[in-house]
Amino acid sequence: MSIQETDAKVILTHPDNQNTSVTILKYGATVYSWKMDGEEQLWLSTGALLDGSKPVRGGIPLVFPVFGKDETDPQLSKLPQHGLARNSTWEFLGQTKANPPTIQFGLNKSIANPEMTKLWPEEFNLILTIELGAEFLKTAIEVENPSSFSFLKFNWLFHTYLKIADIEDTMVSNLAGMKVHDKVLKETFIDKHPVIQFQGEHDVVYEKVDDDRVVQVVRHGKPVHTVKRENLQDVVVWNPWIEKSKGMGDFQPKSGYKEMVCVEPGHVSDFIDLAPGKVWKAAQILSKDALKYQAIQ
Known part of the structure; x- marks a missing residue:
């Protein structure tokens, strides 16, 4: 069986390699483990709670309908940081394809966290599709506005925690020349560094990055992770x-920052305004593709 389901989680195993699998917690529809030929690709805090009591620290939490803590919109500002998707139990919709094995989860207002839908009473339908390839993992989202009269305003983000060996000799490439908002410095500028290196806290939004720009995590000249995006x-x-x-109680061990980097595809520098009856689609594809250097255009 390529699919195992329990009350709390779903495990998807690749039919051609039993050591390649992905595990999804129904709470938050959070991917918290992705093993490629037995090797874990995602970072998960040892203090992460997997009992549905709070969002998971690590893996791939889903950020919707707001990134961070919004103070500008009268409705979205009522929601906690990163919204309600990661705080709600999603419905497992089943398998849609045998190979690569593909499954779906769904969330809407009627089954989402009721404490949060009281704060943000918008109608929405979300479908998350997870496709497990032999050498990739694709997570795709569809956001539908079922309203017949009002626009749906939202952000989306795949908050992807990638596992690495050592942050101090790890770089992130192919984002040179992008406009950035540095949340630590509280400044906006064009990043002219050829690669991103880490010597301290790094919290930067690279804005309006072309879809064909492939983001890679590189160590010792070799790609550790490749992140491709569709409509993000x-x-x-x-x-x-x-x-x-x-300062984060569920971030364990405290030295864990050395073994993770978040590369998070999303639409967060502005809001999407989705017309009544319309659907917005986007995806990220994680893999270990060959090194690809893309210079500033």
Whole structure:
């Protein structure tokens, strides 16, 4: 069986390699493990709670309908940081394809966290599709506005925690020349560094990055992770470093910042306004493709 389902989670195993699998917690529809030929690709905090009591620290949490804590919109500002998708139990919709094995999860207002839909009473339908390839993992989202009269305003982000060996000799490439908003410095500028290197807390939104720009995590000249995007204009790169890690109770071990980097495809530098009856689609594809250097155009 390529699919195992329990009350709390779904495990999807590749039919051609029993050591390649992905595990999804129904709470938040959060992918918290992705093993490629037995090797874990995602970072998960040892303090992460997998009992549905709070969002998972690590893996691929889903950010909707707001990124961070919004203070501008009278409705979205009522929601906690990163919205309600990661705080709600999704419905497992079943398998849609045998090979590569593909499954779907769904969330709408009627089954989402009721404490949060009281704060943000918009109608929405979300379908998350997870496709497990022999050498890739694709997570795709569809956001539908079922309303017949009002626009749906939202952000989307795949908050992807990638597992690495050592942050101090790891770089993120192919984002040079992009407009960035640095949330640590609270400044906006054009990043002219050829690669991103880490010597401290890094929390930067790379804005309106072309879809054909392939983001790679590189160590010792070799690609560790490749992140491709479909219809996701922004890329957040985050590492909490020492002090920020100390302040997060579920971030364990405190030295864990050395073994993770978040490369997060999303649409967060502005809001999507989805017309009544319309559907918005986007995806990320994680793999270990060959090194690809893309210079500033």
